[in-house]
Amino acid sequence: MSGRLEAHLVVHRSDGFSLDAALSIAPGQTVALLGPNGAGKSTAVSALAGIIPLAGGRIELDRDVLDDPGAGRFVPPDQRSIGVVFQDYVLFPHLTVADNVAFGLRSRGLSRSSALAKAHDVLEQLGVKELGGRKPRQISGGEAQRVALGRALATDPRLLLLDEPLSALDATTRAELRRVLADHLSRFDGPRLLITHDPTEAFLLADEIYVVEHGTVTQSGTAEDIRLRPRTSYVADLVGVNLVEGVAGAGGVDVAGHELRVGDTHAAGPVLATIHPRAISLHRHEPEGSPRNAWPTRVRLLEHYGDRVRVLTEGPLPLIAEVTPAAESALDLTVGSAVWVSIKATEIGVEAR
Amino acid sequence: MTTRRSRRIVRRPPAPVVLLAAAGLAVFVVPLIGLLARAPWGDLSTVLAGDTVVDALRLSLISSVGATAVSAVLGVPLAWVLARVDFRGKSVVRGLVLLPLVIPPVVGGAALLFALGRRGVIGEVLYESTGLLLPFSTWGVVVAVTFVAMPFLVITVEGALRNLDPRFEAAAASLGASRWTVMRRVTLPMIAPSLASGLVLTWARALGEFGATVTFAGNLPGRTQTLPLAVFVGLESDRDAAVALSLVMVAIALVVLVALRDRWWRAL
Amino acid sequence: MNRLLVSVAVGGLVAVTACAEGATTSTVFVSAAASLTDAFAEMEDVFESANPGVDVVVNLAGSATLREQILDGAPVDVFAAANESTMTEVVTAGRAASAPVVFARNRLQIAVPLGNPGAVTALSDFADDGLLIGLCAEGVPCGDLARQALQAAGVVPSIDTSETDVRALLTKLEEGEIDAGIVYVSDVAAAGGAVESIDFGGASGFVADYPIVVMESAPNPDGAATFMDFVLSETGQRILAEHGFLH
Numbered sequence: 117m118s119g120r121l122e123a124h125l126v127v128h129r130s131d132g133f134s135l136d137a138a139l140s141i142a143p144g145q146t147v148a149l150l151g152p153n154g155a156g157k158s159t160a161v162s163a164l165a166g167i168i169p170l171a172g173g174r175i176e177l178d179r180d181v182l183d184d185p186g187a188g189r190f191v192p193p194d195q196r197s198i199g200v201v202f203q204d205y206v207l208f209p210h211l212t213v214a215d216n217v218a219f220g221l222r223s224r225g226l227s228r229s230s231a232l233a234k235a236h237d238v239l240e241q242l243g244v245k246e247l248g249g250r251k252p253r254q255i256s257g258g259e260a261q262r263v264a265l266g267r268a269l270a271t272d273p274r275l276l277l278l279d280e281p282l283s284a285l286d287a288t289t290r291a292e293l294r295r296v297l298a299d300h301l302s303r304f305d306g307p308r309l310l311i312t313h314d315p316t317e318a319f320l321l322a323d324e325i326y327v328v329e330h331g332t333v334t335q336s337g338t339a340e341d342i343r344l345r346p347r348t349s350y351v352a353d354l355v356g357v358n359l360v361e362g363v364a365g366a367g368g369v370d371v372a373g374h375e376l377r378v379g380d381t382h383a384a385g386p387v388l389a390t391i392h393p394r395a396i397s398l399h400r401h402e403p404e405g406s407p408r409n410a411w412p413t414r415v416r417l418l419e420h421y422g423d424r425v426r427v428l429t430e431g432p433l434p435l436i437a438e439v440t441p442a443a444e445s446a447l448d449l450t451v452g453s454a455v456w457v458s459i460k461a462t463e464i465g466v467e468a469r
Numbered sequence: 470m471t472t473r474r475s476r477r478i479v480r481r482p483p484a485p486v487v488l489l490a491a492a493g494l495a496v497f498v499v500p501l502i503g504l505l506a507r508a509p510w511g512d513l514s515t516v517l518a519g520d521t522v523v524d525a526l527r528l529s530l531i532s533s534v535g536a537t538a539v540s541a542v543l544g545v546p547l548a549w550v551l552a553r554v555d556f557r558g559k560s561v562v563r564g565l566v567l568l569p570l571v572i573p574p575v576v577g578g579a580a581l582l583f584a585l586g587r588r589g590v591i592g593e594v595l596y597e598s599t600g601l602l603l604p605f606s607t608w609g610v611v612v613a614v615t616f617v618a619m620p621f622l623v624i625t626v627e628g629a630l631r632n633l634d635p636r637f638e639a640a641a642a643s644l645g646a647s648r649w650t651v652m653r654r655v656t657l658p659m660i661a662p663s664l665a666s667g668l669v670l671t672w673a674r675a676l677g678e679f680g681a682t683v684t685f686a687g688n689l690p691g692r693t694q695t696l697p698l699a700v701f702v703g704l705e706s707d708r709d710a711a712v713a714l715s716l717v718m719v720a721i722a723l724v725v726l727v728a729l730r731d732r733w734w735r736a737l
Numbered sequence: 738m739n740r741l742l743v744s745v746a747v748g749g750l751v752a753v754t755a756c757a758e759g760a761t762t763s764t765v766f767v768s769a770a771a772s773l774t775d776a777f778a779e780m781e782d783v784f785e786s787a788n789p790g791v792d793v794v795v796n797l798a799g800s801a802t803l804r805e806q807i808l809d810g811a812p813v814d815v816f817a818a819a820n821e822s823t824m825t826e827v828v829t830a831g832r833a834a835s836a837p838v839v840f841a842r843n844r845l846q847i848a849v850p851l852g853n854p855g856a857v858t859a860l861s862d863f864a865d866d867g868l869l870i871g872l873c874a875e876g877v878p879c880g881d882l883a884r885q886a887l888q889a890a891g892v893v894p895s896i897d898t899s900e901t902d903v904r905a906l907l908t909k910l911e912e913g914e915i916d917a918g919i920v921y922v923s924d925v926a927a928a929g930g931a932v933e934s935i936d937f938g939g940a941s942g943f944v945a946d947y948p949i950v951v952m953e954s955a956p957n958p959d960g961a962a963t964f965m966d967f968v969l970s971e972t973g974q975r976i977l978a979e980h981g982f983l984h
Binding site for chain 2: 162165166167192193196200202204208210219220223224267268271
Binding site for chain 2: 805
């Protein structure tokens with residue numbers, strides 16, 4: 117029913133910034149555009165939505181050319197059938213929640229009653245049916261983001277664009293909304309593009325990740341590809357974080373049988389544990405002192421990036437550690453050599469999943 | 470949703486501030502007291518029922534409301550262009566729009582006369598071909614008053630449009646709304662409070678206009694003599710009527726401004 | 738140190754100004770009707786050259802406005818009005834130092850734009866709906882007088898505008914924005930050929946008498962008297978005649 121998105125976005129902004137990124141998203145696939153602020157992510161959203169025209173390149177969605185400066189073709193935003201979920205929701209403040217969701221349907225000619233009926237269905241699916249009569253200022257952030265999603269989905273768009281959908285929310289709500297989002301994304305048939313600066317979000321929601329920095333795509337691939345083989349230092353810093361899923365209990369976090377001692381946390385049940393590579397210390401022998409997590413393992417991979425060395429360890433819990441070249445030679449690290457891993461409990465971040 | 474009155478601890482405001490504020494208030498109140506003191510209270514009903522007052526009131530209301538309507542129809546699109554479209558010479562255009570605010574109204578009236586009068590640059594052509602003559606007619610009053618009052622509307626609406634997050638209109642477009650639908654269902658409703666205060670300001674300015682009216686449209690009871698003109702002429706020939714008319718103007722202005730206080734002033 | 742410098746500078750300025758004013762020992766404040774604008778401008782120049790040390794300040798406005806200013810207590814030395822009724826009110830209020838004297842007369846005339854586009858010939862044309870007619874407003878002396886003249890001629894004028902002062906009326910005539918108006922002979926003279934004039938029958942019956950008087954509470958009674966004498970003198974009368982006034 118829905119076709120793929122093939123886009124080569126070349127945009128020149130009036131302040132001198134240029135974007136040159138190529139994206140390809142199949143129906144049913146979620147791609148994340150991951151990058152720091154100012155990298156050009158929002159520009160990409162604006163270009164895809166038709167708010168700003170391309171300077172070069174091409175956008176083709178479902179075999180329909182939306183923008184092709186070379187051929188002189190430009191389809192205005194209201195005819196593109198692209199659902200956009202904006203950062204900060206951008207719900208129309210003067211309309212009720214139901215009218216917001218019904219907006220797209222009414223703009224396409226549906227009568228008020230039919231549009232509102234469909235809107236109520238959408239709200240029910242998102243679990244916020246009772247909010248229909250309220251105004252946007254009367255609902256919470258999490259509720260607003262659901263409404264925004266509903267508004268975008270109500271018109272059965274061919275492409276779903278989500279611009280930092282969770283960044284305006286607090287941590288707890290974010291986790292909850294992440295689940296809602298994952299659920300609704302999977303039910304959407306068309307291609308989906310998620311814009312974010314949060315690698316966790318990208319890892320959990322996207323099938324494929326494009327890393328964009330300074331207007332160009334510096335790396336693309338699955339979450340695994342990017343985490344294990346970051347190509348730039350930004351990616352390495354941001355994305356080369358160890359992310360493990362576990363279950364929090366009284367003793368700590370159980371990760372596939374291995375118990376991790378963590379600092380005080382209010383989380384219980386399914387959690388995500390994050391460990392920064394630099395927080396992991398490597399030793400030749402069992403370390404003395406306070407770190408509560410320590411185990412022996414072997415070096416599986418060694419990769420060098422300028423003045424950093426990334427060390428991938430074997431079981432019981434494979435992790436990526438980062439050391440200096442000096443440490444590397446001091447420890448005499450080679451593939452297969454034995455090392456002890458130690459991590460302070462306080463260095464492990466725990467988040468509800 | 471009800472709000473409970475919360476107990477606020479208010480410190481007494483500093484004395485110098487209060488004194489200066491009182492002096493500031495006096496600037497507005499003292500002339501009003503002068504007017505009230507001079508009013509012909511005994512004969513007020515007779516004076517107010519007279520033709521002069523009735524005619525002047527009718528003309529003032531027609532011209533001020535008419536000017537506000539014209540300002541809205543022409544001013545909102547102009548404000549939209551200034552706020553949304555990029556073109557060369559935009560600052561010059563904006564300067565032209567603001568010009569009536571800066572030049573003396575009489576100069577404005579004279580300019581209108583030279584342009585639209587019977588021998589005016591455009592007026593002559595208009596007159597020869599259609600017989601339409603603006604000076605000395607009620608339409609002329611509307612033109613003169615629109616000239617001085619419209620900038621208020623343009624400036625207010627332009628400001629509101631600039632402050633409007635463009636993402637709302639982008640969101641509406643992405644949902645399939647045509648440009649006209651976006652304007653009708655999103656832009657205008659969202660700037661409605663500012664638009665309303667702009668209209669009130671425009672109307673108030675239009676009501677009080679004197680110099681441009683008398684210079685361009687002339688002064689004739691029943692046809693072009695608005696309240697301010699009647700007051701001015703009355704000061705020479707019939708002071709009681711002049712004071713009574715002044716009171717009428719003050720009363721109208723106060724009623725409108727007080728009635729609109731909370732709803733529209735918020736957006737100013 | 739800075740504050741001292743500033744006070745010395747300010748003090749010096751004040752002293753210098755005072756000295757400069759000292760060279761002009763007196764001011765004569767004259768309230769004169771608008772129709773006397775050009776005549777009294779020349780009057781001022783000639784008087785000041787003849788009387789160095791005297792500064793004549795001429796305050797021009799409609800006679801009624803000037804009357805109100807005087808009644809409200811304005812510090813006027815000399816009042817020259819464009820009609821007798823205005824002056825009478827001032828006298829009745831006790832503001833005149835003595836009996837007013839008529840120093841000039843003004844006669845009404847029809848004024849039309851150059852070329853007389855409306856082909857106006859007489860007062861009867863003022864009833865023509867198709868012409869744009871302007872008069873001075875009621876309450877303005879030239880306006881009252883003009884209406885009396887029209888009434889006497891049995892003409893019901895089709896007025897399009899009652900200008901608040903005669904200069905505004907003249908401007909509209911000069912610009913050709915109106916077809917005819919009734920002004921004073923002196924106004925036509927002041928227009929310096931920018932308008933044409935047409936005498937109308939019976940105009941000699943509609944003459945405005947211009948009275949002049951020294952005010953009771955004049956700040957400069959001597960200067961006031963000297964100026965008034967000048968206006969009534971041969972020189973003064975000649976100046977008035979040059980500007981179209983009659984005697």
